Amino acid sequence: MLWKLIKFAVLSRISKRGLILLTLLNAFILLIGFGAYFHGVTSLQYESYATLYVAFIYVLLGLQARIGILKSDFDYYFTLPIDRKTLGTALIIANLIFMSVLSLSFVTITLSPYGFAVAPFLGISLASLTLMTYGMSLKERVAIFGIIGLWLSSAFLGFPFSPLAADTGHPIEGLLSAAAFAIITLYFGVRRAGALDVVTMREVSRSETVREASDTVSFTGTSPFLAVLRLKLHYVGITSRYGFMGATASVRARAIPLRTAMPIVAAIGVIYFIVLSILRASGTESVTTAMIMGTVYMFTFVMTTAGSSSVTMERFWPTVVSLGPKYLKYVILSSVIQAMVLISPVGIAQLTFLLLYETSYFIDSALVLFGYIPLATAISIMIFAYFIPVQLKDDLNVTYQEFRPIGFVAGMLTGLLFMPAALFTLIPAWVMVVAIALIALILAALTSEDVLKILIEKMTERGYI
Amino acid sequence: MLCIEAKDLHKRYGKVVALDGLSFGVECGEKVALIGPNGAGKSTTLKVLVGLISPDQGYAKIAGYDPDSIMARKVIGYLPEDASPYPMLTVRENLEYIAALRGVEDVKERVEEMLDLLELREVERRRVMALSRGQRQKVAIALALIHRPKVLLLDEPLNYLDIPTQEKVISYLNSLKDVTTLVATHIMSIAVRLTSRVLIISHGKLIWTGTVQELRHMGKEDEPIESVVARMMRGSG
Ligand SMILES: Nc1ncnc2c1ncn2[C@@H]1O[C@H](COP(=O)(O)OP(=O)(O)O)[C@@H](O)[C@H]1O
Numbered sequence: 001m002l003w004k005l006i007k008f009a010v011l012s013r014i015s016k017r018g019l020i021l022l023t024l025l026n027a028f029i030l031l032i033g034f035g036a037y038f039h040g041v042t043s044l045q046y047e048s049y050a051t052l053y054v055a056f057i058y059v060l061l062g063l064q065a066r067i068g069i070l071k072s073d074f075d076y077y078f079t080l081p082i083d084r085k086t087l088g089t090a091l092i093i094a095n096l097i098f099m100s101v102l103s104l105s106f107v108t109i110t111l112s113p114y115g116f117a118v119a120p121f122l123g124i125s126l127a128s129l130t131l132m133t134y135g136m137s138l139k140e141r142v143a144i145f146g147i148i149g150l151w152l153s154s155a156f157l158g159f160p161f162s163p164l165a166a167d168t169g170h171p172i173e174g175l176l177s178a179a180a181f182a183i184i185t186l187y188f189g190v191r192r193a194g195a196l197d198v199v200t201m202r203e204v205s206r207s208e209t210v211r212e213a214s215d216t217v218s219f220t221g222t223s224p225f226l227a228v229l230r231l232k233l234h235y236v237g238i239t240s241r242y243g244f245m246g247a248t249a250s251v252r253a254r255a256i257p258l259r260t261a262m263p264i265v266a267a268i269g270v271i272y273f274i275v276l277s278i279l280r281a282s283g284t285e286s287v288t289t290a291m292i293m294g295t296v297y298m299f300t301f302v303m304t305t306a307g308s309s310s311v312t313m314e315r316f317w318p319t320v321v322s323l324g325p326k327y328l329k330y331v332i333l334s335s336v337i338q339a340m341v342l343i344s345p346v347g348i349a350q351l352t353f354l355l356l357y358e359t360s361y362f363i364d365s366a367l368v369l370f371g372y373i374p375l376a377t378a379i380s381i382m383i384f385a386y387f388i389p390v391q392l393k394d395d396l397n398v399t400y401q402e403f404r405p406i407g408f409v410a411g412m413l414t415g416l417l418f419m420p421a422a423l424f425t426l427i428p429a430w431v432m433v434v435a436i437a438l439i440a441l442i443l444a445a446l447t448s449e450d451v452l453k454i455l456i457e458k459m460t461e462r463g464y465i
Numbered sequence: 466m467l468c469i470e471a472k473d474l475h476k477r478y479g480k481v482v483a484l485d486g487l488s489f490g491v492e493c494g495e496k497v498a499l500i501g502p503n504g505a506g507k508s509t510t511l512k513v514l515v516g517l518i519s520p521d522q523g524y525a526k527i528a529g530y531d532p533d534s535i536m537a538r539k540v541i542g543y544l545p546e547d548a549s550p551y552p553m554l555t556v557r558e559n560l561e562y563i564a565a566l567r568g569v570e571d572v573k574e575r576v577e578e579m580l581d582l583l584e585l586r587e588v589e590r591r592r593v594m595a596l597s598r599g600q601r602q603k604v605a606i607a608l609a610l611i612h613r614p615k616v617l618l619l620d621e622p623l624n625y626l627d628i629p630t631q632e633k634v635i636s637y638l639n640s641l642k643d644v645t646t647l648v649a650t651h652i653m654s655i656a657v658r659l660t661s662r663v664l665i666i667s668h669g670k671l672i673w674t675g676t677v678q679e680l681r682h683m684g685k686e687d688e689p690i691e692s693v694v695a696r697m698m699r700g701s702g
């Protein structure tokens with residue numbers, strides 16, 4: 001019975017063909033990882049900094065990845081005359097299958113034998129934590145993943161009882177911690193699975209208890225573009241795609257007022273400035289690395305917010321039909337502005353720091369922040385819209401999305417597109433200027449009415465309306 | 466003069482042929498129903514007419530203009546099947562947003578009118594995601610009408626509405642005398658209530674057109690109009 005349910009849960013999210021492709025992709029990632037390792041590549045990052053990267057990605061995925069529940073699960077799956085615990089367990093195992101792709105991406109980052117051993121445990125714990133925190137408020141989840149993030153990064157400071165300590169000279173303690181972490185979270189995750197439908201029902205219907213919206217925005221007396229901009233500067237639409245590279249179709253949406261998000265990102269900016277100042281005391285190399293991480297934070301942030309979700313909640317039937325392809329241009333531009341506002345605290349912290357202490361990198365960093373990242377964000381929005389066109393009809397209810405390798409490749413390419421931004425300390429300013437000019441040209445071509453029309457048509461055929 | 470024109474429209478989705486040489490015209494001010502079984506190509510036809518997809522072959526014109534021209538967009542009011550407004554916005558925000566995009570001059574009054582017409586006052590400050598399906602449909606209808614369109618393209622407009630609201634919407638649409646209206650539906654009685662002429666399509670092709678009276682006369686004594694249509698569709702294979 002359980003096996004049948006798992007099969008059902010998996011195949012209701014992904015076609016057989018998609019599943020085979022996903023498996024091949026997994027094998028491929030592993031192969032590259034092993035291949036690189038046996039050719040003497042030990043880490044893609046400065047050795048122990050890899051732990052910080054893994055911790056960062058873990059927290060990011062933990063906050064972003066939600067359990068893959070579809071609207072049809074409520075209609076057809078949870079209504080099956082089967083014990084809830086069994087239903088829930090099948091769902092968690094199905095989710096583990098998808099989570100495996102993500103856990104493998106940890107491996108390719110650390111590229112050490114311990115990384116290979118620890119990755120599955122991290123994958124299991126991530127999937128279990130996703131279940132455990134399901135239905136919690138964003139605040140609670142930020143707190144939980146924040147603590148876990150600190151614990152994971154503690155390996156960087158030499159703490160042995162952290163899963164990532166396996167990479168920093170404490171293999172036994174590290175592996176044991178990772179295994180224990182996985183087992184404990186798995187235990188609670190499975191227990192939680194039994195109550196999944198109840199929790200989800202409560203969460204889905206939660207909006208009903210909020211009768212009147214208190215924080216509203218008015219659009220009277222504005223031009224069309226300003227209306228779009230006002231919308232994007234009032235609400236930040238956060239769409240959590242379960243696996244933003246397009247593995248499954250489960251998408252949840254939240255719209256939080258920008259006003260609520262600003263204090264959080266501002267705090268991150270302040271912390272970033274303090275960290276940079278502390279590191280400055282201990283040598284330039286770590287400052288550079290920290291700045292690269294700050295930049296990676298910024299573009300990962302824009303990629304996972306604006307990049308992948310600025311069109312998921314869009315509606316074409318009242319807008320594109322009113323304004324034509326121009327509307328999509330407004331949406332892209334406004335989303336970029338929104339993303340820039342959200343990363344501005346970290347950007348300002350970085351620029352201020354450079355102006356005060358490391359003026360030689362100031363120009364490069366400013367070029368990246370004001371030129372490269374906004375332009376790349378605009379292009380990433382279009383890439384996601386074209387290759388992974390997900391539209392959220394209402395909560396949990398998305399237009400059909402199939403796992404296609406092209407979507408995965410597009411996700412990867414988007415990541416690569418941002419890479420030059422991370423390498424700003426290595427790239428001379430004039431090269432950056434050329435790169436910016438180049439991508440500005442590409443963007444200009446992509447946002448011509450004709451290309452936008454093709455994009456709209458493609459999205460419409462995929463069920464967007 | 467034709468306000469809606471479809472000429473030899475062909476459209477396929479991959480291997481599926483959705484439109485297969487569909488041609489028809491709707492005079493300005495005329496109210497016409499596009500009738501056909503599920504999958505006949507009604508929704509696809511409307512998407513072509515509003516310029517969201519372009520046909521593989523053939524063309525469409527709205528008031529003589531290309532569907533994606535500014536002139537056409539100004540006059541079109543479109544309600545898709547299963548329309549969903551912006552879920553995170555309140556009812557009022559939705560109305561104001563679309564009115565702003567449309568450049569509606571008297572936004573405030575127009576929003577009030579729409580709220581009254583569709584009895585949405587009670588929920589104006591609620592987010593659409595917290596509304597029932599029927600309430601959402603009402604918001605969607607308001608969004609399609611807010612700019613006083615001259616050419617209305619409505620896809621199954623009465624879906625999800627309760628009977629009193631259906632009546633209200635029907636009488637409002639009928640009161641818009643000079644508005645050209647094309648209503649796609651698979652329900653004959655809706656066509657009869659809202660329009661005076663029907664276009665029957667099946668498998669992406671036009672198989673019959675005429676007035677509602679003509680359609681009645683084709684039936685035997687007391688034969689329900691539905692069964693006349695059913696007979697005709699069977700005939701088309
Ligand atoms: N986005 C789409 N992708 C693939 N096939 C589609 C799509 N939309 C419609 N079709 C197919 O095209 C045909 C016509 O569909 P549609 O225009 O929605 O019909 P109707 O509105 O009359 O029910 C159907 O066979 C349908 O399955």
Ligand SMILES: [Mg+2]
Binds near residue numbers: 504507508509546620
């Ligand atoms: Mg239809």
